[in-house]
Amino acid sequence: MTDQIDVAIIGSGPSGLSAAIELKALGIARVVVLERDPEAGGIPRHCGHPPFGIREFKRVLTGPQYARKLVAMARLVGVEIRTSTTVVEARPDGKLLLATKDGVAEIAPRRVIYATGVRETPRSCRFITGPRPLGVVNTGALQSTIYLQDRTPFERPVIIGTELVSFSVIMTCRYAGIKPVAMIEANEGVTARWPTGLFPRIVGVPLHLGTRLSGILGNTSVTGVEVVDRAGNHRVIDCDGVILSGQFTPEVALARCGHLAVDAATKGPVVDQYGRCSDPCYFATGNVLRPVETAGWSWKEGRQTARWVAADLAGDLAPVGAEIEVVAADPVIRYVVPQRLSLAAGSAGMKHLQLRVTRRAKGTLVAMCGDQILWKMPLNARPERRILVPVRKFTAADKPIKIELKFIAE
Amino acid sequence: MMQDRRSSLSSTLFDVVVIGAGVVGCAMARRFTLEGARVALVEKACDILDGASKANSAILHTGFDAPVGSIELDCIRKGGEEYRQIHQDMRLPLDAAGAYVVAWNDAEVARLDTLLEQAHTNGISNATLVGQTFLRDNEPHLSDRALAAISVPGEALIDPWSAPYAYLKQALQNGAEVFLKCEVTGGGFAGGEWQLETSRGVLNCRQVINCAGLYGDYVDQAVLGQSDFLITPRKGQFLIFDKAAASLLQAIILPVPTARTKGVVVCRTIFGNLLVGPTADEQQSRHEASTDTVSLEGLMQAAIRMIPALADMPITATYAGLRPATEQKEYRIIPRPDRNWITVGGIRSTGLSAALGIAQHVFAQYQDWGAAHEPLPDPKVPQANILAEQGARAWRQGGQGDMICHCELVREAEIRQALTGPLAARSLAGLKRQTRVTMGRCQGFYCSARLTELTDGHFDIPLAKDIKHD
Ligand SMILES: Cc1cc2nc3c(=O)[nH]c(=O)nc-3n(C[C@H](O)[C@H](O)[C@H](O)COP(=O)(O)OP(=O)(O)OC[C@H]3O[C@@H](n4cnc5c(N)ncnc54)[C@H](O)[C@@H]3O)c2cc1C
Ligand SMILES: Cc1cc2nc3c(=O)[nH]c(=O)nc-3n(C[C@H](O)[C@H](O)[C@H](O)COP(=O)(O)OP(=O)(O)OC[C@H]3O[C@@H](n4cnc5c(N)ncnc54)[C@H](O)[C@@H]3O)c2cc1C
DSSP, rough: OOOOOOOOOOOOOOHHHHHHHHHTTTOSEEEEEEOSSSSOOOOGGGOSSBBBBHHHHSSBBBBBHHHHHHHHHHHHTTTTEEEEOOEEEEEEGEEEEEEEETEEEEEEOOOOOOOEEEOOOOHHTTTBBBBEEEEEEEEHHHIIIIHHHHHESSSSSSEEEHHHHHHHHHHHHHHHTTOOEEOOOOOSSSSSSSSSSGGGHHOOOOOEEOEEEEEOOSHHHHHEEEEOOOTEEEEEOOOOEEEOOOOEEEOOHHHHSSSSOOOOOTTTBOOOOOOBBBSTTEOGGGGGGGOOOHHHHHHHHHHHHHHHHHHHHTOSSSOSSEEEEEEEEETEEEEEEOOEEEEETOOOOOOOEEEEESSSSSEEEEEEETTTEEEEEEEOTTTTTTTTEHHHHHOOOOOOOEEEEEEEEO | OOOOOTTTEEEEEEEEEEEEEHHHHHHHHHHHHHHOOEEEEOOOSSSSOSSGGGGGOOOOOOOSOTTTTHHHHHHHHHHHHHHHHTTTTTTOOOOOOEEEEEEOHHHHHHHHHHHHHHHHHHOOTOOEEEEEHHHHHHHHHHHHHHOOOEETOOEEEOTTHHHOOOOOHHHTTOOEEEOOOEEEEEEETTEEEEEEEEEEEEEEEEEEOOOOOOGGHHIIIIIIIISSOOOOOEEEEEEEEEEGGGGGSSSSSEEEESSSSSOEEEEEEETTEEEEOOEEOSSSOOOOOOBBBHHHHHHHHHHHHHHHGGOOOOOEEEEEEEEEOOSSSEEEEHHHHHHTTEEEOOOOOOHHHHHHHHHHHHHHHHHHHHOOOOSSSSSSOOOOOSSSSSSOOOGSSSSSSSSEEETTTHHHHHHHHHHHTTTTSHHHHHHHHHOTTTTTTTTTTHHHHHHHHTTTTOSOOOEEEEEEOO
């Protein structure tokens, strides 16, 4: 084994591990995964429920089973996984400052892949009114407390949100014998896809649609939440905890405090269709690219990214040059990723741009360059659902233009 | 005096009992201990710094805008001086950021001259007037709307918790005692001695110093039967921006102060974040420091007006603190020589800066009454935990165990240490103040689970309970 690390991957979740495994398959000699937790596997480690692994292994696994399987595969093919290793600084040209149990160290791999995933936004970002008692947690904290520690912070919580992960919350609570007293959603419909929406009723958790959390009560521990309905009526729901589920955001501290460009819309690093960041030594993959996708999707992205990184190491990737800039220029369009399209790459790299909308949107998606309409397509979308637009629709341009995505309602 | 041994908390006859372990009480306990007095500090909460001192802007003020000739000014000046003398030995941080008191409109520009004059009168001779070009050159991220400013190079940033912890640790290492979860409820004075009634039993002492902060008037009422002032808590809410925002600002940006408040500040924190706040709203509750959506959004707008680049920065934390405000701006330091009692109340907006100075001031008062102690010839000097972002923190060293809090880079050994000793954290809030754990951008998303394990058996209210599987 040479000293030179070819590729260092920050994060050992599904995307980081799949990238690492694929890099080894492509003949890359030294692939190192850096994971700050004592164990590798990422978020699935504490998702004690199915379904994981359908895309990858054609089997239905729980999160921990899935994570263990990925880790074992990676080790088997010769990926070096360094746990309890935090990347504290990511510097120009791929230089990384690591903190381990032995102190700090620097490494200078030839390429770095960011695979640091997403987390949920905490209470602070949501500007929720009230005192700050114990027992207000995100799903991530709840699941790791329950599945990894066999403990629970409360017994009768209220669940805020109806994203897919909010239903994982219900399963997690059932596993721990916790009885959620209500599930609250500000919008008129459940965010997650039907028929998941039926689920809370089936298991007996009252679902309150069109209801907003307006405050948390209790000074040391939670004693209740105040909610307000469509008509503006306030009422208090007694509970001993609050689960703030969903509202994901990329875990992108390293980039934000370092030199990489961060996109204001995805809140992840700015990338081109290879997942290449503003410093071309760095690539990004998996959920750090955008909130939020499934483990399977992130795994697939990791594998693709590995191919582009391997090509880059071999000198086969189109160099950074003239780029098309794609921006979400409409309040309805929440983000678009990638944000840059290398003209030299054309339709190599990612086949699709990924979009999300901020609200239920039925109408036309329009790509504009200045006043000119480049193309349009019908759009019928809901928040938190994947929208894919073929990259080739954009790369027809032969100049480094700026394309603005807009929405025209029906 | 007769002593009820059964209910007595300690057999010692203390020279001084300090009521309240806020920053003022901690500094008081240290000063009296160093001067040779036998000191007990009593605090009703399970962790120290649970009142007004739990949340502030953490600025070491110079006193440039304090009322001319006030006790407050004198204490701020002396306190700042002493902090600067001791901070290196005690390993306490000091970020000499300096401040600009910025005028955002013509009316404020017009008030700068008077303010500068006041600064000079107050002894801050290096305060100067600076213009728009200077501001732009030195703080390029500040909005163009900043018209002019007074530069106050002496304003600095410190750690709001390490400092009082270090003061109290020094007192304890040199013989003082601390009683936590110990609320003073009443007492009697006879024959030159106090019998203080507390929730844990009686304490005997010669002298009492009431540093009960937000409850200063209550304590005077309960024990003396009278109070010369009424506390009306004045709440201040804050927004903390992501660490990435800290690079947007070098100095502390202060507004032109009004009679009521020092106004909304923008500054870095010693922990490497960027802080905006506080608001100022009166309320009745003395313990409920809640935030509200409207105020936080208002702060957000104010922040973006001052530093437009903040529009793209995520929020890390929000919090609120309560100032122990009274009818007057001036501190309410009330000596009662006939009853061996000194009330140190109404330390509203500058207590962190002034605490060491207040302690000097009160000790001088006490000495005037004829108390004689031998100052400790060679007192022990404790070293504070290094929590400042720029300090030589534990995460850089080996042998400190796992990284528990990934956002604030807190190691397992730091947490274990904070859970031991006479000031062991008994609540998450206390643990935060001693280690920074969960105070970062994820607010516990990643580390809550490990914390339930590490803190098991240590907290009065546990973070989690074992699951009962059927
Ligand atoms: C609470 C929660 C529940 C979820 N539930 C599901 C579900 O049930 N099903 C599903 O399909 N998807 C779920 N997801 C989505 C989840 O993001 C994906 O399943 C998948 O884990 C994404 O993989 P990833 O590799 O992008 O990131 P992650 O799995 O998040 O892995 C990122 C890894 O990077 C590490 N890391 C981050 N920063 C550093 C650093 N500076 N140094 C070293 N290591 C670092 C982290 O410790 C982590 O292990 C959930 C997400 C969350 C937050
Ligand atoms: C929003 C805000 C911003 C501020 N910014 C700054 C700043 O930048 N710089 C600065 O210098 N100052 C600042 N301050 C001011 C500073 O925080 C206060 O002046 C200081 O904390 C007051 O401390 P204290 O010890 O007097 O009171 P407290 O901290 O309230 O301490 C009193 C203690 O007494 C205890 N107690 C009460 N009753 C009893 C009883 N009966 N028995 C036993 N114990 C009792 C309480 O539990 C408490 O711990 C700010 C304050 C606020 C609120």
